[in-house]
Amino acid sequence: MKAGSNLEKVLEAGKFAVTSELGPPKSADAENIKKKAQYMKGNADAVNLTDNQTSIVRLSSIAAAQLIMNEGLEPVMQMVVRDRNRIALQSDILGASALGIKNMLCLSGDHQTFGNHPQAKNVFDIDSMQLIQMVKNMRDEKKFLNGDEIKVEPRMFIGAAVNPFADPFDYRVKRLAKKIKAGCDFIQTQVIYDMEKFEKFMAEARKEGLTEQVYILGGITPLKSAKAAKAINKFVSGITIPQAIIDRMAKAEDQKAEGINQAVETIEHLKTIEGIKGVHVMAIAWESKVPEIVDRAGLLPRPKM
Amino acid sequence: MTEAQEKNIPDVSSDFEPKIVAFCCHYCSYAAADLAGSMRLDYPTNIKILKIPCTGKVDVLYLLRAFEDGADGVIVAGCEEGTCHFINGNIKAKKKVKYTKKILDDIGLGGDRLEMYNLSAAMGQKFADLAKEMTERIKKLGPSPVNSGA
Amino acid sequence: MIVGEQKPIEEISKMIAEYKTVLVMGCNTCIAVCHAGGEKEVGILASALRIKNKVEGREQNIEEASMERQCEREFVDELADKIKEADCVLSLACGVGPQTIVEFYPDTIVLPGINTTFYGMPKEQGFFVEFCGGCGNCVLDMTAGICPIVRCSKSMLNGPCGGSQEGRCEVNKDIDCGWQLIHDRLKAQGKLDFMDEILPPKDWSPARHGGPRKMVREDLKIDEKPEDEIEGITKEGEK
Numbered sequence: 001m002k003a004g005s006n007l008e009k010v011l012e013a014g015k016f017a018v019t020s021e022l023g024p025p026k027s028a029d030a031e032n033i034k035k036k037a038q039y040m041k042g043n044a045d046a047v048n049l050t051d052n053q054t055s056i057v058r059l060s061s062i063a064a065a066q067l068i069m070n071e072g073l074e075p076v077m078q079m080v081v082r083d084r085n086r087i088a089l090q091s092d093i094l095g096a097s098a099l100g101i102k103n104m105l106c107l108s109g110d111h112q113t114f115g116n117h118p119q120a121k122n123v124f125d126i127d128s129m130q131l132i133q134m135v136k137n138m139r140d141e142k143k144f145l146n147g148d149e150i151k152v153e154p155r156m157f158i159g160a161a162v163n164p165f166a167d168p169f170d171y172r173v174k175r176l177a178k179k180i181k182a183g184c185d186f187i188q189t190q191v192i193y194d195m196e197k198f199e200k201f202m203a204e205a206r207k208e209g210l211t212e213q214v215y216i217l218g219g220i221t222p223l224k225s226a227k228a229a230k231a232i233n234k235f236v237s238g239i240t241i242p243q244a245i246i247d248r249m250a251k252a253e254d255q256k257a258e259g260i261n262q263a264v265e266t267i268e269h270l271k272t273i274e275g276i277k278g279v280h281v282m283a284i285a286w287e288s289k290v291p292e293i294v295d296r297a298g299l300l301p302r303p304k305m
Numbered sequence: 306m307t308e309a310q311e312k313n314i315p316d317v318s319s320d321f322e323p324k325i326v327a328f329c330c331h332y333c334s335y336a337a338a339d340l341a342g343s344m345r346l347d348y349p350t351n352i353k354i355l356k357i358p359c360t361g362k363v364d365v366l367y368l369l370r371a372f373e374d375g376a377d378g379v380i381v382a383g384c385e386e387g388t389c390h391f392i393n394g395n396i397k398a399k400k401k402v403k404y405t406k407k408i409l410d411d412i413g414l415g416g417d418r419l420e421m422y423n424l425s426a427a428m429g430q431k432f433a434d435l436a437k438e439m440t441e442r443i444k445k446l447g448p449s450p451v452n453s454g455a
Numbered sequence: 456m457i458v459g460e461q462k463p464i465e466e467i468s469k470m471i472a473e474y475k476t477v478l479v480m481g482c483n484t485c486i487a488v489c490h491a492g493g494e495k496e497v498g499i500l501a502s503a504l505r506i507k508n509k510v511e512g513r514e515q516n517i518e519e520a521s522m523e524r525q526c527e528r529e530f531v532d533e534l535a536d537k538i539k540e541a542d543c544v545l546s547l548a549c550g551v552g553p554q555t556i557v558e559f560y561p562d563t564i565v566l567p568g569i570n571t572t573f574y575g576m577p578k579e580q581g582f583f584v585e586f587c588g589g590c591g592n593c594v595l596d597m598t599a600g601i602c603p604i605v606r607c608s609k610s611m612l613n614g615p616c617g618g619s620q621e622g623r624c625e626v627n628k629d630i631d632c633g634w635q636l637i638h639d640r641l642k643a644q645g646k647l648d649f650m651d652e653i654l655p656p657k658d659w660s661p662a663r664h665g666g667p668r669k670m671v672r673e674d675l676k677i678d679e680k681p682e683d684e685i686e687g688i689t690k691e692g693e694k
């Protein structure tokens with residue numbers, strides 16, 4: 001056991017894992033988090049807390065993680081390198097571990113020009129790859145980035161993101177290999193809509209033996225409407241929704257229900273792909289739908305470890 | 306508007322004769338002006354023509370200096386687009402005129418006091434017309450505050 | 456070269472409003488090449504300011520001067536008289552120019568007429584791109600000669616991030632993804648295995664993050680003078 005988190009245990013035991021995601025509020029409203037946490041209870045093995053997602057100021061991921069632990073849930077603390085230098089990152093990793101947070105996800109973070117403070121100075125002292133390596137060395141070598149010894153090391157189950165749909169496509173599997181080499185234990189992928197491309201990515205990853213070295217959780221986000229799908233295509237870099245899905249949404253009488261159907265089908269499909277060890281259900285601003293999706297995909301009850 | 310500008314509000318009723326400087330290309334508008342003369346066309350005499358080898362030679366600084374030295378209006382007249390004898394001198398001039406208009410707006414003189422025209426050597430009438438048009442426009446705008454101000 | 460652009464006339468006009476004699480001072484090196492602060496732009500700005508003053512009925516002497524390099528004392532000193540006569544110097548050099556004057560003319564008010572932006576190259580006439588951030592520790596050898604520090608929006612050493620799409624950066628479709636460029640060039644050179652290596656966290660201390668930087672070249676120094684005498688030189692310069 002690397003960190004002994006529930007998520008790690010589920011994956012180690014060879015069970016198909018479910019993680020979900022909770023976006024902290026743009027305020028100090030703890031109740032909001034507690035409320036959203038109820039949707040996840042019993043439906044996910046661990047829950048991601050985003051770190052100022054899309055560069056919009058929100059309640060911190062560490063604090064949100066503590067709040068959901070109080071509700072009996074297990075957190076995956078997200079951490080981006082946009083806003084903190086190596087001093088602050090290491091300090092927060094120590095703090096998070098001391099609070100009992102056992103999973104984290106290492107990200108570069110959306111550029112601040114997307115958010116509500118585009119005038120901000122960014123940091124990008126280290127990149128996401130180096131963050132993975134840094135946490136791993138803190139945990140396994142008990143060393144800070146500068147080589148100094150850590151007496152009580154932080155124990156984290158280390159996650160990373162991959163986007164199989166970004167360019168250059170032929171580099172994406174290599175980049176996954178690089179993240180594994182850096183030391184990540186699990187991967188949460190970008191939302192999957194283009195199954196054909198994803199299958200290609202997975203085949204390549206299997207060929208390189210990567211699926212044996214890391215747990216890959218496929219990303220799921222239910223679409224709310226054809227219009228929303230088009231907006232994603234237009235504005236979100238790194239996600240492409242195939243026309244067939246947009247058409248299907250547009251034709252449906254109840255577009256929201258169709259979005260849920262589509263998400264459930266994607267999970268069913270992912271279960272059949274060799275090397276996929278779980279799913280990461282991100283129902284952004286639609287957390288209430290998580291129980292239904294997980295239930296209909298036949299992923300309940302969640303294993304008690 | 307500053308107090309000084311207010312004082313400069315044009316008095317249209319006066320017999321104000323604007324001083325207008327025209328930068329004319331040797332290959333077209335300069336010849337057209339000549340033609341207008343020999344055709345005995347009637348056009349305002351207050352236009353000072355400066356012959357240049359191509360409107361591409363016009364510079365932002367030339368245009369500003371003309372205004373600084375008291376011109377009420379400035380014309381840049383070049384060949385029709387696509388017929389420049391130096392390929393694209395008139396296109397370059399167009400961009401410089403646009404840039405200078407912005408400066409004139411920024412400094413409160415107004416970009417309207419500057420205009421670019423395109424015509425061929427055979428267009429004596431068009432030259433007379435543009436001279437009239439610009440004179441009328443400047444008369445409406447009134448004397449340049451550079452002259453009356455301070 | 457160093458790239459910059461002129462501040463809006465309105466801003467400049469406010470900045471210099473209280474001074475009787477303003478010396479607009481250009482530099483004929485980088486900032487002239489990017490058409491922001493050379494002799495010609497000095498002429499244009501000075502002329503525009505004089506017209507503006509007349510339009511607004513303000514009395515002010517706008518003087519003009521330019522030199523080869525405003526960042527070197529030898530050139531600046533050639534204009535010493537003009538500088539001292541002026542109530543303020545409006546510098547159209549990059550940020551180094553005004554500070555060179557500040558360094559040697561302690562009594563002179565120096566104002567910036569330029570927003571200095573980056574080190575770059577004119578990709579084509581009228582189009583400038585940023586190529587170097589002066590990080591003090593060049594890694595171009597690892598990245599096919601394309602700078603990841605300023606040509607990747609996130610200064611990643613192990614890019615590209617998940618936002619790279621069709622060669623463009625996630626920040627803006629007008630920005631090339633620096634890492635796509637690096638990838639393509641390494642691939643063409645048969646060196647794509649460079650990207651398998653995890654480049655370690657960068658030492659930023661030689662960059663601006665280590666505090667103000669200086670460089671001493673003993674081999675270039677002329678006088679082997681004891682320190683207090685070197686002090687003396689500075690003082691003399693201050694006059």
Ligand code: SF4
Nearest residue numbers: 587588590593594602
């Ligand atoms: S790596 Fe540093 S020194 Fe080299 S080009 Fe980039 S910013 Fe400049």
Ligand code: SF4
Nearest residue numbers: 607616624625632633
């Ligand atoms: S898209 Fe490319 S240039 Fe932009 S931040 Fe990502 S790696 Fe850097």
